[in-house]
Amino acid sequence: MGASGHCLCGKVTYELSGEPIATAVCHCSHCQRQSGGAFSVNVIALPDQLTVTGELGTYVETGENDDGEYVHRRFCPSCGSPIVSEMLQAGIVAVKAGTLDDTSHIRPAVEVWCTDRQPWVELAGIPMSMEREG
Ligand SMILES: [Zn+2]
Ligand SMILES: [Zn+2]
Structure with missing residues (x-):
């Protein structure tokens, strides 16, 4: 399918190609703190699928383990x-779903x-839940 998105001010845009691996809600305390919300919604994909235009800042976060x-x-x-969020060891990226141009197809799995x-x-309606990360 493919999708596009942008940040609030519009200086950063991106394209996401192909089918994502999954859409996941993350309740971790770090996502709560970074987003200022109660959880994050993430489109999980391979790094090659994401093309970002514009400059990104990076916060390097050490895991809880x-x-x-x-x-x-x-x-x-x-x-x-x-x-x-780039999960380097796992080789996947988690695109923040709220930045997509069209969120109407988002159904967390x-x-x-x-x-x-x-x-x-x-x-409601999320088939699988895990105590910790997948
Ligand atoms: Zn911006
Ligand atoms: Zn999280």
Whole structure:
């Protein structure tokens, strides 16, 4: 299918080609803090599928475990919108679904990091949930 998106100010745009691997809701405390919301919605894809135009800032985040896993959380330096998290060890990227130009097709298939879920959050129609990351 393919999709496009942009940050709040429009200085960063991107194209996502082909079929994504999955759409996932992440309840982890880091996504809550970065987004300022209760969870993040992520379109999971391979790095090759994503083409970003414009400059991204990068926050290098060390994982909560000690095995050296880390995530590059990338954002628009002008408006601060989170655009994509690059999971380098896993070889996947998580595009922040709220930045898509058309979100009407978004149907999350899985919830992860449910241990950190805020108690009032009840999401209907998501087939799979995991206590921690997939
Ligand atoms: Zn921006
Ligand atoms: Zn998360």
